[in-house]
Amino acid sequence: MHKNYVSITVFLIFSVVSLTALSQNKELLERLRDLPEVEEVNELNADSLFESKYMLMVNQPIDHDNPEGPSFSQRVFLSHIDYEKPVVFITEGYSAYYAISSRYVHELSALLGANQVTVEHRYFGKSKPEPMKWKHLTTRQAAADQHRIITILKKIYTDTEWINTGISKGGQTAIFHRYYYPDDVDASLGYVCPLNFSFEDKRVYDFLENVGSDSCRKKLLEFQKTMLKQKDIYLPMFSNKVESLNYSYPFSLETAYEMIILEYSFAFWQWGHIGCEDIPSGDVSDTAKFRHLARVSPLDYFANRGLERMRPFFYQAMTEIGYYGYDPEPFGDLISATRDNTFMFALPDTVDVEYKYNLMNKVNHWLQTNAKKMLFIYGENDPWSATAVETANNPTIYKIIKSGGSHRTRIRNLPENQQEKVYRLLKEWIGGEPHLN
Numbered sequence: 001m002h003k004n005y006v007s008i009t010v011f012l013i014f015s016v017v018s019l020t021a022l023s024q025n026k027e028l029l030e031r032l033r034d035l036p037e038v039e040e041v042n043e044l045n046a047d048s049l050f051e052s053k054y055m056l057m058v059n060q061p062i063d064h065d066n067p068e069g070p071s072f073s074q075r076v077f078l079s080h081i082d083y084e085k086p087v088v089f090i091t092e093g094y095s096a097y098y099a100i101s102s103r104y105v106h107e108l109s110a111l112l113g114a115n116q117v118t119v120e121h122r123y124f125g126k127s128k129p130e131p132m133k134w135k136h137l138t139t140r141q142a143a144a145d146q147h148r149i150i151t152i153l154k155k156i157y158t159d160t161e162w163i164n165t166g167i168s169k170g171g172q173t174a175i176f177h178r179y180y181y182p183d184d185v186d187a188s189l190g191y192v193c194p195l196n197f198s199f200e201d202k203r204v205y206d207f208l209e210n211v212g213s214d215s216c217r218k219k220l221l222e223f224q225k226t227m228l229k230q231k232d233i234y235l236p237m238f239s240n241k242v243e244s245l246n247y248s249y250p251f252s253l254e255t256a257y258e259m260i261i262l263e264y265s266f267a268f269w270q271w272g273h274i275g276c277e278d279i280p281s282g283d284v285s286d287t288a289k290f291r292h293l294a295r296v297s298p299l300d301y302f303a304n305r306g307l308e309r310m311r312p313f314f315y316q317a318m319t320e321i322g323y324y325g326y327d328p329e330p331f332g333d334l335i336s337a338t339r340d341n342t343f344m345f346a347l348p349d350t351v352d353v354e355y356k357y358n359l360m361n362k363v364n365h366w367l368q369t370n371a372k373k374m375l376f377i378y379g380e381n382d383p384w385s386a387t388a389v390e391t392a393n394n395p396t397i398y399k400i401i402k403s404g405g406s407h408r409t410r411i412r413n414l415p416e417n418q419q420e421k422v423y424r425l426l427k428e429w430i431g432g433e434p435h436l437n
Helices: 002-033 107-112 139-153 169-180 203-208 214-229 231-244 253-271 286-296 304-321 329-334 357-369 383-387 416-429
Strands: 038-044 052-061 071-080 087-091 115-119 162-167 187-191 374-379 397-402
Touching: 002 038, 002 052, 002 071, 038 071, 052 139, 071 139, 087 107, 087 139, 087 169, 107 162, 107 416, 115 139, 139 169, 139 304, 162 169, 169 187, 169 304, 169 357, 169 374, 187 416, 203 253, 203 383, 214 231, 214 253, 214 286, 214 329, 231 253, 231 286, 253 286, 253 383, 304 357, 374 383, 374 416, 397 416
Parallel strands: 087 115, 087 162, 162 187, 187 374, 374 397
Antiparallel strands: 038 052, 052 071, 071 115
């Protein structure tokens, strides 16, 4: 009799909680649909951390200086827990296609038990205006998109803390959002995000000449030189492989092959998937050497198919946010194809660009003087740490560098003492007791 009573009680409590959640979800759905700026709301399957999840299409001006002019629809994903919980605002730098999955939970959302908003960057994925007016693809216009979305959603999440965050270019986007709208959120966390000062930031070259051990760098360079010296062996392999994959390039196959070899060292250190001991040398077969090259430096990186998808990124890189190039000097006359070793080739054919050198210097000055409550996490071996945000002159922003870390560095794989520093800052800025499970 007692067991039955307990079972009924538990069932009733669970039923009440479930009905309450359903009622809140229905209320949230109605509130989202009542927002005049939101053109479309679709309910999605949510991870167990969240009560509900929605995909929103938000109407945005193509030019925020002309709000009554042409507009486009921007894709936003909202995963909801509770109106009073913090909001993790994810500034994606590219498409946010992955966020449609019910399994997508940002580690900050899990740490803070927070609501989660993921914003697809303008000109990427489903958030493309027609026609693509390139002059409106700027950091200021993108930040205005994010500001407008926060303004809209703060009608729902009216009295809670917000933190914006992003990875790599998404982290850059979070910085620019704070630069233009410093009061939109309470704090920021940028992962492995560079602050470049040129479309060919040569700090990367110095980094690649000093990262890791002398022996590893030597072995890496010798592998690259081998692949160039024995082009008579490997270029036909490359040609056959890309033909089978139906890849084409904006330049000759020889140039594409050399570019992939130049990219090899950056990619090797960036991702850290492969150890120095795995770099093939000596009697390793030609096939194994070529497979290793393709594994580390993907053959599609310079292919037209990939470039077409990534043109908005390269436009931003060559006009405002910077990038890197390649230093051919260590290879002497082994590099035979004539070209510009920057990424100007990746720009749309119809666009002339001029890099705005002053902008990132202004952002850097703001970071050094006026930025507050910002944390940056980098991997020591990631070439993007060569152009990391400098925090030494501003005691209100922080940087953590994981020893031996790569571009895959996250809170969850930091050493315990560095994790504790992250928790302390998050508790101070956002509240609660953040901790990884």
